[in-house]
Amino acid sequence: MKVDVNKLKAVTEPVLQRLGYELWDLEFGTGPSGAVLRITIDGIGGVTIDDCTRVSRDLSPTLDAEDLIHVPYSLEVSSPGLERVLREEQHFRRVLGSRARIRTRDPVRGRRNFDGRVLAAEAVRVTVEADAQVWDIAIDSIQRANVVYEWEASGRPAEKGR
Numbered sequence: 001m002k003v004d005v006n007k008l009k010a011v012t013e014p015v016l017q018r019l020g021y022e023l024w025d026l027e028f029g030t031g032p033s034g035a036v037l038r039i040t041i042d043g044i045g046g047v048t049i050d051d052c053t054r055v056s057r058d059l060s061p062t063l064d065a066e067d068l069i070h071v072p073y074s075l076e077v078s079s080p081g082l083e084r085v086l087r088e089e090q091h092f093r094r095v096l097g098s099r100a101r102i103r104t105r106d107p108v109r110g111r112r113n114f115d116g117r118v119l120a121a122e123a124v125r126v127t128v129e130a131d132a133q134v135w136d137i138a139i140d141s142i143q144r145a146n147v148v149y150e151w152e153a154s155g156r157p158a159e160k161g162r
Contacts, residue, residue, distance in 0.1 A: 003028045003069055008037070011066045015059050016041060021051065024080045025087060035073035040080050047079035082149040089139060092121035099148040102128060104141050115148065
């Protein structure tokens with residue numbers, strides 16, 4: 001089942017912008033119940049369950065009209081959460097100064113796992129400080145990455161790097 005994710009993004013983004021949200025991520029794959037289109041949205045001040053419901057309700061007719069998915073599927077809309085997935089340059093730019101956990105497909109100077117602060121993000125690479133060293137990692141070599149949410153000793157969210 002081949003689906004053009006770029007076409008799906010092109011159809012989805014204008015609807016989200018009209019509603020006041022940003023497309024954080026879009027994935028099409030299979031789940032336990034069949035095909036699934038997972039759309040992750042972000043918004044100023046975060047995203048609530050009501051926001052996800054609204055996007056799902058308003059986006060479904062557009063997806064049906066465009067007919068880009070030729071199999072039955074479920075639409076899931078969610079927020080990126082506190083430990084959001086990082087895939088693109090813009091994701092890394094949004095979390096500069098934050099702690100991130102990164103795993104690469106191939107070793108970078110003999111290492112594949114990094115847990116450190118995001119220092120910079122450019123079109124092709126992200127710079128991370130981990131274990132008192134600075135690492136330049138090609139974005140297209142990243143297998144997976146996510147923010148590591150930090151809590152203060154009081155149990156409140158940490159402000160540093162946020």
